[in-house]
Amino acid sequence: MAVYTEVSDEELAAFAAQYDIGAVQSFKGIAEGVENSNFLLETERGQYILTLYEKRTRPEDLPFFLSLMEHLAARGLACPTPIHGRDGQALRQLCARPAAMVSFLKGMSARSLQPWHCQALGQALGALHKAGGDFKGVRANALSVAGWRPLFEQARQGADQVSPGLEKQIAQELDQLEKEWPLDLPKGVIHADLFPDNVFFLGDKLSGLIDFYFACTDFLTYDIAICLNAWCFEKDLSFNATKARLLLGAYEKVRPLEEAEVAALPLLCRGAAMRFLLTRLYDWLNTPPGAFVTRKDPREYLKKLRFHQGIRSAAAYGLDAR
């Protein structure tokens, strides 16, 4: 949760006047997203989300994110779509920060995940990958295999304080991941952060995907691996194979996996676990206790990594052999 930047009523009125959205009737900072300042803006015409991009979002990436959301929404994916000003621009400045307004999506994220949530997610993830198939933008994934070792180097000294032996465990796993990471799986736009916080449900239906600010170009199956990690472990960190089977089955109804993707899935799941283990470890060591942002325990992803290390084939995730 976060609202970092205060926007005055005068700055807001001047900003809103650049859009054809009518007079502002309500404006509230909302607890959504960790990296940026988000506001729910209501006008005579409707509801919008206004985002001020804070320092962890690189301004040069914003055109990629905004054009991606626009592309996906235009293809019928339920995701926020950027609102253009009278001048045609979607990206502008507010309070000396890059800022954009997007459409408001109804729905709420699920905190207690049921199997049907995972099934709905699988379908939506397939639809996202399909809708992104003809997207022209490209953005390298800074948090894929090539990015992990530099991150590790910045965090390794504190690793053993977090969990005894962690430095060595990560070092060994990184060696293996770097050696075995696939070179040639189907690539495209991935969300790369499709955690339950970023998926809305309304009644018994998935109503939208939000927060595309980690989206990038990478193996589509890596996105699945992120979701298996984020959605299919129970609170006690046991793996729920029923949820995984439903997620993968629904995904494959939209985009069937190739044999090489199925074979690579256990390794990609280890990679996805490594990615969140490392960023959480880095944040853990660099966030003072009691600070504004809640620290997430990196050991959660160490346990998930260990689970995937014990997997020999995608059958463990509920996928049938091809």
Added chain:
Amino acid sequence: MAVYTEVSDEELAAFAAQYDIGAVQSFKGIAEGVENSNFLLETERGQYILTLYEKRTRPEDLPFFLSLMEHLAARGLACPTPIHGRDGQALRQLCARPAAMVSFLKGMSARSLQPWHCQALGQALGALHKAGGDFKGVRANALSVAGWRPLFEQARQGADQVSPGLEKQIAQELDQLEKEWPLDLPKGVIHADLFPDNVFFLGDKLSGLIDFYFACTDFLTYDIAICLNAWCFEKDLSFNATKARLLLGAYEKVRPLEEAEVAALPLLCRGAAMRFLLTRLYDWLNTPPGAFVTRKDPREYLKKLRFHQGIRSAAAYGLDAR
């Protein structure tokens, strides 16, 4: 700003089912109020604010606050009105905390205060006091003159770190306030915290008053004194007598002040400045830097106090002698 308690989708659904408001469509933690957790809840029927009362609000005071809002709203004051459940109750439990839902008010607080805002505030404050005239509830003001010395005793040791000589200045002023504080001014329900954050505007009109969780029974003029402190100083802490005159003039169109109230106004303004000086001093000394809540500088109210100490009659606030 604050959202302290996380409410799961399941807890929320069970809670909302106790009201006749339709299915929940959206639920967002909002940055409103410092003491409690607030959420904007949207259903098929409309928008509501759901508040979970955190530990700084005493549960035994909640019936007073809720019945006051209901009383004022019924008399046409633009303020949140509690929503009753199917069982007739407005106050219930959620996530092991007292919780209540109130109506949503359109509008935004003004951050850059213009004279007309102060005029509109004066009118609304008069209307609040008038509408509260026949309210039966009573709640002592723990933050009036009798409460200041105990607060000072808890904070005096750190006072001189905040501003050299502050401990002595407060001690002397407290002696005088306790000696001279009036006994017999018109009393009634006061808001007691009507800062710009708690007043909404829509276009060029005041659209509502919120956050009645400091409301209590006290001198009506003490509420005016709080507003003069909160609304009529510029950012450089110079006093804007034009704003004060407009505020008081608009108030008096609704409820003319008695002679004794006019005479007491400078002293009440000193008292109101003392109240916020002491609570801010206490919070300053008891909030670690970098903590979740932004600390407000107590010296702002020391400067305001000094201004009022130099005032000999209410003429300085733009009130004519009676």
